[in-house]
Amino acid sequence: MQSYGNYSNPEDMIADIVAEARLTETYTGRRKFGEKVMSAMARVPRHEFVPENMKQCAYINSPLAIGYGQTISQPYIVALMTDLLEIENREARVLEIGTGCGYQTAILAEIAREVFSIEVIGELAERAATLLNKLGYNNVTVKTGDGYFGWPEHAPYDGIIVTAAATKIPPALLGQLKPDGRLVIPVGARYASQDLLVVRKGKDGTAKKKKILPVAFVPFRHDPEEPFN
């Protein structure tokens, strides 16, 4: 692999994710993440997704600012959320809310058959779409919009991942999930820490929620006229 200076390199990032997975086992119930998840983490060039002045830190296991007040998530969290979706052994169709710089999108695209991703900030959506296309991810479709409503045209999904902190679960998302599908979402009060939740939709359509870990995400932006319920 290429070297990215003294500050960070992909091998160290993988080692840090492996170590953090062990440390958080009591929360997550998983001592390590699936092989496909970890090989996607090793393959996707994170330095391509961060701003020029952060390239040297690209492989540090921490979130980084990507402009517009938004962040690229911590690599361990990206790996955990992808693992929690449990799409490894499926020809999965996945919906992501909160494309940001497109890093998580690329990880999903390495594992899933198709990825649909929605970003509310138009400039970020366009930039991510251009970069993902340049890197050869042709199974990804990005659009600008409010992910609160999901993306009904491509539903149902095997997995839905939300990478911004919602105060409640947007109801449309559960409706767009396949039976036996999973929704991974941070839920909590604004500007406080949130609980990372996995909501599993049973074959009979009922949803079961499980709290995984306290996390800190940027807020989910949503028109207050259309309240979460």
Ligand code: SAH
């Ligand atoms: N997965 C991204 C994380 C980006 S931060 C990455 O690794 O880079 C969360 C993103 O969610 C931000 O870009 C923010 O603009 C976006 N977001 C917030 N509310 C949203 C909404 N209602 N619909 C779609 N995207 C939203």
